[in-house]
Amino acid sequence: LSIQANSPPSLSSLQLPSINNGQSADYISKFAKEFTVTDIMGVGGGGCVFKAVNVHDEHTYAVKRIVVDPKDVKDGKLHKTLREVRAMAKLDHQHIIRYNSTWIEE
Known part of the structure; x- marks a missing residue:
């Protein structure tokens, strides 16, 4: 997936591969539990960078997800x-x- 950095997709339109890998339906990733995604900063061949707020310390982070x-x-x-x-x-x-x-x- 290659998208120009100056026009990132909307959160609702982005489809990333699942990282479930056969885990039970009850599995929730650390990212899903500990961060609230507020924006997509960029998407490329190496992964996706999210702007996300940590639910514990309330700081904003750039989180790069690589599948x-x-x-x-x-x-x-x-x-x-x-x-x-x-x-x-x-x-x-x-x-x-x-x-x-x-x-x-x-």
């Missing part, structure tokens, strides 16, 4: 993604958005 297909884990895509996460965690610059945390949902 990794189970077959891609075997191909090393998850390892590459985690390597990028570790690099972002080390960055500390006034002109770069500060990295906060990562979690993996299956």
